[in-house]
Amino acid sequence: MQVLLLGAGNVTSRLNMQLAEQGHSVVAQIAAFTPQHLDLFDFRAIIVISPESSVSPESLVKAAERGKLIFVVAGVGDGMSSWANGVGVPAVAYPPSDMDLNKLLEEMRRAEAGNLASDDQYRRAVLGSDMSARIQSGMAVRKIAITSPKGGTGKTTVAVNLAVSLALAGITTYLVDADGNAGALQYHMRMERVNTTMIGLLRREIARANKGTRTERSERIMSDVASGAAFLNAFTPLENLPTLRVLPGLITDDLGDEVLQQEGKVAEVIQGLYDAGVAAGGVVIMDVGINPAHVVHRAALKSAEGIAIVIKPEIPDLAETRRWIARMINSLASVVGKSSAHEFVGSRVKLCYNQVVGDGFKAAHKMLQGALTEDKIELALIPNGIIPIVDPRLAAQAVNSDRREDILIWRYKKEKLEELGPFADSLLGFAAHFVPAAREGAMRVGLIPNQTRKRKWFGK
Numbered sequence: 001m002q003v004l005l006l007g008a009g010n011v012t013s014r015l016n017m018q019l020a021e022q023g024h025s026v027v028a029q030i031a032a033f034t035p036q037h038l039d040l041f042d043f044r045a046i047i048v049i050s051p052e053s054s055v056s057p058e059s060l061v062k063a064a065e066r067g068k069l070i071f072v073v074a075g076v077g078d079g080m081s082s083w084a085n086g087v088g089v090p091a092v093a094y095p096p097s098d099m100d101l102n103k104l105l106e107e108m109r110r111a112e113a114g115n116l117a118s119d120d121q122y123r124r125a126v127l128g129s130d131m132s133a134r135i136q137s138g139m140a141v142r143k144i145a146i147t148s149p150k151g152g153t154g155k156t157t158v159a160v161n162l163a164v165s166l167a168l169a170g171i172t173t174y175l176v177d178a179d180g181n182a183g184a185l186q187y188h189m190r191m192e193r194v195n196t197t198m199i200g201l202l203r204r205e206i207a208r209a210n211k212g213t214r215t216e217r218s219e220r221i222m223s224d225v226a227s228g229a230a231f232l233n234a235f236t237p238l239e240n241l242p243t244l245r246v247l248p249g250l251i252t253d254d255l256g257d258e259v260l261q262q263e264g265k266v267a268e269v270i271q272g273l274y275d276a277g278v279a280a281g282g283v284v285i286m287d288v289g290i291n292p293a294h295v296v297h298r299a300a301l302k303s304a305e306g307i308a309i310v311i312k313p314e315i316p317d318l319a320e321t322r323r324w325i326a327r328m329i330n331s332l333a334s335v336v337g338k339s340s341a342h343e344f345v346g347s348r349v350k351l352c353y354n355q356v357v358g359d360g361f362k363a364a365h366k367m368l369q370g371a372l373t374e375d376k377i378e379l380a381l382i383p384n385g386i387i388p389i390v391d392p393r394l395a396a397q398a399v400n401s402d403r404r405e406d407i408l409i410w411r412y413k414k415e416k417l418e419e420l421g422p423f424a425d426s427l428l429g430f431a432a433h434f435v436p437a438a439r440e441g442a443m444r445v446g447l448i449p450n451q452t453r454k455r456k457w458f459g460k
């Protein structure tokens with residue numbers, strides 16, 4: 001493992017030698033650590049020899065944000081040791097006995113084997129271990145499809161910002177481009193090198209399914225299902241946000257690919273992605289294109305626990321939403337009956353008005369509700385998300401700049417641009433419909449201000 005060693009005393013020097021003996025590589029040994037060092041050296045883990053170095057917990061949190069693993073050697077009663085124990089970072093005593101050193105090396109081996117995950121360290125470092133445990137047990141909706149009945153309403157904007165906000169708030173998030181009309185998520189996330197993409201994954205899974213003898217195939221399937229590994233390793237982690245992993249989608253050239261004809265296999269892969277992300281303790285967000293009949297979309301909608309419909313509060317969007325809902329209910333009703341169909345749609349659909357100006361969405365929502373009643377659709381839909389329009393310059397920078405951190409919500413966290421305050425606040429309000437603790441997590445990490453939310457829209 002590539003290690004940055006913090007300390008300038010005898011214990012540090014001894015550890016430096018021992019690490020080399022164990023096959024680790026110490027990229028540098030420095031006495032004082034600041035976040036600037038994160039750009040200077042290329043390493044996977046930091047070992048802090050507390051009494052022999054100068055480093056603050058805040059700087060270590062910055063390191064955890066960048067996906068670095070942290071190990072601590074500190075005396076009892078040393079502030080660093082209580083910090084490490086508080087957030088659950090592996091720590092041994094200073095000066096370390098042979099047993100302590102072995103324990104440290106063992107922790108590093110566990111980390112290399114994938115048993116100490118950088119997303120988990122990030123979560124605990126930014127939230128503390130109590131809240132981190134709470135957030136992981138309190139997810140209401142973990143399989144989320146973001147769609148719309150009409151193009152250009154802001155599906156990808158909402159999907160990307162929702163994923164980044166959950167990830168910043170400490171929630172492991174798997175973001176999938178499941179837009180069969182070429183969703184361009186890869187560009188939104190500025191990813192140059194990726195493990196694979198949706199088409200790559202589909203090709204790989206179809207080839208695997210057809211390879212080997214029957215017994216070999218079923219054995220392989222069993223072992224993959226057990227670990228979900230085949231799907232998890234399709235995601236590409238982002239080096240500057242360890243809680244976010246992304247699977248880019250189809251590009252224009254892929255749209256006629258024959259693997260998309262194999263509907264059963266496509267559905268299996270989509271479901272496998274949802275299940276693997278959830279089994280790994282995360283939420284899965286799929287950016288699902290328009291046209292619910294497309295094989296990829298149909299699979300992504302069918303297996304979702306929550307379906308966010310992103311629309312602008314405008315008549316064309318409302319009219320298409322009315323049709324989308326009616327069509328969904330009718331096609332389900334023919335299979336499961338009318339009341340189950342209503343129940344399915346009513347419990348899953350979360351309406352998200354986007355690019356909202358003032359409170360104009362209220363009249364729009366009334367129109368939609370009226371139209372559904374006219375269609376004899378008994379659904380009391382509420383506007384779960386009300387995302388304001390943001391300054392077009394900021395919206396353009398969010399997709400055009402080469403810095404990934406210019407994604408709106410990320411930018412708000414870093415620069416606290418006042419214009420983005422309402423966007424951040426409403427986005428986190430929407431996120432709380434899926435992960436109720438998301439707002440609290442977001443406050444802990446300083447993403448949104450720590451205050452009770454003004455209930456300006458629905459409060460009496």
Ligand SMILES: Nc1ncnc2c1ncn2[C@@H]1O[C@H](COP(=O)(O)OP(=O)(O)OP(=O)(O)O)[C@@H](O)[C@H]1O
Binds near residue numbers: 158387388392399
């Ligand atoms: N809240 C907002 N404020 C300002 N601009 C926005 C907002 N949401 C989306 N946009 C802008 O609207 C345009 C369309 O957004 P986006 O690409 O997210 O839509 P989409 O529904 O994913 O489109 P497609 O159907 O092509 O996949 C983009 O230029 C985006 O920057």
Ligand SMILES: [Mg+2]
Binds near residue numbers: 179
């Ligand atoms: Mg899109």
